[in-house]
Amino acid sequence: MALIRAFEAKAMELFAEKYIRGSVHPYTGQEAIAVGVCGALRDGDYITSTHRGHGHCIAKGLELKPMFAEITGRATGYCKGRGGSMHITAMRHGMLGADAIVAGSLALATGAAYGLRLLGEDAVTVAFFGDGGAQQGIFHEAANLASVLDAPVVFVCENNQWAISTPIASAINVEDIAIRAAGYGFPGEVVDGNDVLAVREVAERAVERARRGDGPTLIEAKSYRITPHSAATPTDTRSPEELDYWRERDPIGRFGRHLVEAGVATEARLEELARRAREDVDEAAAYALESPYPDPAEAEQDVYAPAEWLTPGRLA
Amino acid sequence: MALIRAFEAKAMELFAEKYIRGSVHPYTGQEAIAVGVCGALRDGDYITSTHRGHGHCIAKGLELKPMFAEITGRATGYCKGRGGSMHITAMRHGMLGADAIVAGSLALATGAAYGLRLLGEDAVTVAFFGDGGAQQGIFHEAANLASVLDAPVVFVCENNQWAISTPIASAINVEDIAIRAAGYGFPGEVVDGNDVLAVREVAERAVERARRGDGPTLIEAKSYRITPHSAATPTDTRSPEELDYWRERDPIGRFGRHLVEAGVATEARLEELARRAREDVDEAAAYALESPYPDPAEAEQDVYAPAEWLTPGRLA
Amino acid sequence: MSTVAVRELTMADALNEALREEMELDASIFVIGEDIATHGGLFRVTAGLLDDFGPKRVIDSPISEAGISGAGIGAALVGCRPVVELQIFDFVTLTMDQLVNHAAKWRYMSGGQVSVPLVVRGPISSGIGMAAQHSQTLEAWFVHTPGLVVIMPSTAYDAKGLLKSAIRDDNPVVFLEKRLLYARKSKVPEGEYLVPIGSADVKREGTDVTVVAAGQSVHLSLQAARQLARDGIELEVVDPRTLKPLDMDTIAESVTKTGRLIVVNEGPRAGGFASEVVARTLDHVGLSAFRAAPVRVTARDTPIPYAASLEREVLPSLEDVLAAVGRVMQG
Amino acid sequence: MSTVAVRELTMADALNEALREEMELDASIFVIGEDIATHGGLFRVTAGLLDDFGPKRVIDSPISEAGISGAGIGAALVGCRPVVELQIFDFVTLTMDQLVNHAAKWRYMSGGQVSVPLVVRGPISSGIGMAAQHSQTLEAWFVHTPGLVVIMPSTAYDAKGLLKSAIRDDNPVVFLEKRLLYARKSKVPEGEYLVPIGSADVKREGTDVTVVAAGQSVHLSLQAARQLARDGIELEVVDPRTLKPLDMDTIAESVTKTGRLIVVNEGPRAGGFASEVVARTLDHVGLSAFRAAPVRVTARDTPIPYAASLEREVLPSLEDVLAAVGRVMQG
Ligand SMILES: Cc1ncc(C[n+]2csc(CCOP(=O)(O)OP(=O)(O)O)c2C)c(N)n1
Ligand SMILES: Cc1ncc(C[n+]2csc(CCOP(=O)(O)OP(=O)(O)O)c2C)c(N)n1
Numbered sequence A, B: 001m002a003l004i005r006a007f008e009a010k011a012m013e014l015f016a017e018k019y020i021r022g023s024v025h026p027y028t029g030q031e032a033i034a035v036g037v038c039g040a041l042r043d044g045d046y047i048t049s050t051h052r053g054h055g056h057c058i059a060k061g062l063e064l065k066p067m068f069a070e071i072t073g074r075a076t077g078y079c080k081g082r083g084g085s086m087h088i089t090a091m092r093h094g095m096l097g098a099d100a101i102v103a104g105s106l107a108l109a110t111g112a113a114y115g116l117r118l119l120g121e122d123a124v125t126v127a128f129f130g131d132g133g134a135q136q137g138i139f140h141e142a143a144n145l146a147s148v149l150d151a152p153v154v155f156v157c158e159n160n161q162w163a164i165s166t167p168i169a170s171a172i173n174v175e176d177i178a179i180r181a182a183g184y185g186f187p188g189e190v191v192d193g194n195d196v197l198a199v200r201e202v203a204e205r206a207v208e209r210a211r212r213g214d215g216p217t218l219i220e221a222k223s224y225r226i227t228p229h230s231a232a233t234p235t236d237t238r239s240p241e242e243l244d245y246w247r248e249r250d251p252i253g254r255f256g257r258h259l260v261e262a263g264v265a266t267e268a269r270l271e272e273l274a275r276r277a278r279e280d281v282d283e284a285a286a287y288a289l290e291s292p293y294p295d296p297a298e299a300e301q302d303v304y305a306p307a308e309w310l311t312p313g314r315l316a
Numbered sequence C, D: 001m002s003t004v005a006v007r008e009l010t011m012a013d014a015l016n017e018a019l020r021e022e023m024e025l026d027a028s029i030f031v032i033g034e035d036i037a038t039h040g041g042l043f044r045v046t047a048g049l050l051d052d053f054g055p056k057r058v059i060d061s062p063i064s065e066a067g068i069s070g071a072g073i074g075a076a077l078v079g080c081r082p083v084v085e086l087q088i089f090d091f092v093t094l095t096m097d098q099l100v101n102h103a104a105k106w107r108y109m110s111g112g113q114v115s116v117p118l119v120v121r122g123p124i125s126s127g128i129g130m131a132a133q134h135s136q137t138l139e140a141w142f143v144h145t146p147g148l149v150v151i152m153p154s155t156a157y158d159a160k161g162l163l164k165s166a167i168r169d170d171n172p173v174v175f176l177e178k179r180l181l182y183a184r185k186s187k188v189p190e191g192e193y194l195v196p197i198g199s200a201d202v203k204r205e206g207t208d209v210t211v212v213a214a215g216q217s218v219h220l221s222l223q224a225a226r227q228l229a230r231d232g233i234e235l236e237v238v239d240p241r242t243l244k245p246l247d248m249d250t251i252a253e254s255v256t257k258t259g260r261l262i263v264v265n266e267g268p269r270a271g272g273f274a275s276e277v278v279a280r281t282l283d284h285v286g287l288s289a290f291r292a293a294p295v296r297v298t299a300r301d302t303p304i305p306y307a308a309s310l311e312r313e314v315l316p317s318l319e320d321v322l323a324a325v326g327r328v329m330q331g
């Protein structure tokens, strides 16, 4: 969690310094969700992510250097600089890709889960999406399809209360998004998304259920982004009281206090870890900034997968 | 109901005789739903319909002659032969249009309902759709949007158990589609769609609620189509037992028995009404077949509404 | 004399054979769509597959075009080769986001880490009174989408060979089948053969006018060619078969020979495939190669009307092709 | 001397004024979209409207592009004039069914009983590193859709006048705003004026080459024109402003004068708007009017990459326009 927190802080710095184009959507405040959920996964499992995806990547085990290289548009990035912050894919880490279309990856995750099962693997696929994404038609189609296909997929709705400037209360007329699972015939669970242990526990259950072949689960993790929507959309109209309320419930602080009380770690040790995280992040960012930019001559590569018709001059 | 039954029988005849192109989707067996629901509406209220829309049209008060003229592709049809069986629109009767895109009109109905309210009218809009349509993303978006807009719309899901060859049980993992309403924060009601009085009662409640400004309702009317999916898709794999089960519950027969038992009508009187219905239908069909075909020279008319830029040779 | 038995097959049966053969060869292939399993598809293209390959590989889906397309993409990302049927291709409007923002871009956005071996196929059903929402010819949209392959066969032979190639290709393929061609028969040899993606086929040789046409339009053009041959005008009918990538070499070669180009296409004229062929051919052969301005024979810029008298009027007709030939022959 | 005060306004402010003026005139107009009310829109186009017109007419919607588009159509059918914002126009992929199968066809299918006075507007945001799913230029799809009107302004003045016309027009209008032009200022008179739909504007007169370009491409073309004027080459820059219906008279007149045509467009080349302009101009002026083959300057046929070095490479550049002029001047 500390690593994610440090990564996003650095990313915002790099954006301010114009090393990052487009935008950055910090995961700050929601770290417990990615960490709790990905902790319940094993090698061979997959995830899909969103515009706010750095946290998912780090929790799934991606490396910081090619991540920073990607979001700063370098040839050494996971996607050779083609994707950027909103499109990090890392197949070797089971990261199917981040999607800048809100809720766009839910059907992909369902199909990946079904396909892996068809290929004889007992892998589970997790799809992260936001509270705003739950109003997209594809959420409905993917959830129902996953149910009738018994696809081993877990839908994780990160309800951070806001979609840019729109509070969830104005986007839906129900208290919990999780209840929609009942309309598809699989369990929906609400969990405190700022409590990493609680998230982990719910995720274990859902992943276990999927792996058993009992089908999907919808997890709604209630949380909050304590930073503005994005680097490109910094205006934040939310009340200071609301922000303070959630800062007090900061998942990192809470887990830290828990560890100290449990005698597992000391304040000093936590300080130490946070400092190390910042060092790792600085080192990775430095690596990225020293990396070369993609060669313009390669701009037309990878539009199509190799095929015998793919000979120069033949492409329409 | 007898009129609808007779209309569809005639339509199938006309298709067999090649007077109708494309297809015909008979409403046979579901008459109680359209009649019960439209009975709860008043002048100034609107409906949207589906590929299986003849019953909705008749129940909403459309005239048989321009209906037959439309589905036989004549210039005297409601849509001048441009729309055909799946696209009958009749604004003067509050019929916003039939839609051949499954569930495609649900958002239109929501917007019409909201728009009428904005214009100061207290009209209610009803959207008919099928059980298969409830798996479309637009159902989800329209229902949620209607809820947050408090749109005076009633969603009527005609669950006739099948979507072409696909039984509802294989398309969803829940017993009732109506429960999905809970995920949007408005009531969902299940009703026996073959009991016209029961449908009427539920519809009155929903329409009243919408008119009061209390928002949408989802009505799931359980019914059955006792004829094949369509004239163009006549193969029917459903078991004879299942068909017999539902034929016994034929809404027309049931309502007839009820009237006789209640002493409101005699068998003879019902016979008489059925015969008259057939006569009206024959007369209307004859009118259609005597009507002229649309003039090919008018094929490019009505693509665009009159506008000052709409001068000959200017259209892209 | 060839030892391979050759049968006459309908395009529907040829497509069915292609699916069957490929599914036997490759267990990662599955087909999903509305009414394709128990019913065998509205047009029988998937008939019998359920019995032979079972419900895990032949799936009757809920009515969720976006959902099944997206699921196909996801399955393709992890190594399957899904074939998604859209019951009528007009419904692709419901899944443009999955096809355009996902299938077509995922490989590029990932820097080449992944490929999306997906086929999305279905009928174009204009000409039979299905009206505006069931009669569209939308290939131009996909031709305009980098990352997609677009195929439109005109014969049973091409259909089988191209569908097999499409399934084996590692890229997302939009495979367009003309409803009126399903019942049309042509010679199809027994056993394995492929038709390469991106290669046109000269369906008729001629010296006077090059007619570029795919799918149904090929037969309209051949009909015109037979009729004009009596008056000594020889049309060369070039069937690209694949619309993206487009075999410009074959088209350019033909136009260089004839100096005249007509493009026949069933979609609306504005922004259609015909416009693209005209513009690209100009790029390739230059102005001087033309003896007359190229002519586009297309549908009118209207939705497709229901009534026969109107639908006939808006769709390209034999008369339209003949008139176009008249224009280019005058120069 | 004009008595009308003239200000310099950004395109965003001009669009905002157009909405405000029309909403004051017509109570049946409402705007709906994501973050358009309290936030005033990501690019401030709807800023302040909530305060002046209230939450019933200025609506923050859930993230449901298809839903709000469909709702706009339904409201239009019963007499409202909805303006739907798509936060980024790439998301139109989610609502193609509502726009193409419903908005564009409802009037025709009803035999002219209804009209759909709907405006769907939003930004095209290529050129700023938003990557493949937020950078598409998709007007070609809509140009290919009978029943739609397609508008793409290049200046604040045109934007205001065209948006007002679009709102008053009884047809469904796709209104495309280039993200990079929002902050660009131009002279806008106080008070009421309209820019007619379907009429092009010659942004610069010239005798040697006709350059047809809309939106952002207009400014790229003008830049090239200024540079080439030094070498005595005079470009005539024709801005169609409306892509459908297209003002062919103005384009044909210009090409008849110059004999040379370049079309600049930010979309991918294959099947793009540039191809349509080339094909239609040939129809209108004939082969003989051309001294050189028309040239299309477009984006490459790739998704839009994130990195600056790559995005610059795939989008049309000043160098590309200059090279094209070189080609047509050689003939
Ligand atoms: C289909 C689509 N519509 C709109 C957007 C613009 N957009 C980007 S993020 C965002 C808010 C998403 O809210 P939520 O799903 O709650 O995720 P969060 O940003 O809160 O993490 C919106 C509307 C988009 N990227 N995709
Ligand atoms: C978007 C879309 N997908 C598929 C179809 C093809 N189709 C026509 S009717 C139908 C079945 C619809 O089932 P249901 O909604 O239950 O209505 P019913 O036919 O039972 O009245 C299908 C799949 C269509 N018209 N539109």
Ligand SMILES: [Mg+2]
Residues within 6 Å of the ligand: A130, A131, A132, A158, A159, A160, A161, A162, A163, A164
């Ligand atoms: Mg959120």
Ligand SMILES: [Mg+2]
Residues within 6 Å of the ligand: B130, B131, B132, B158, B159, B160, B161, B162, B163, B164
């Ligand atoms: Mg049904």
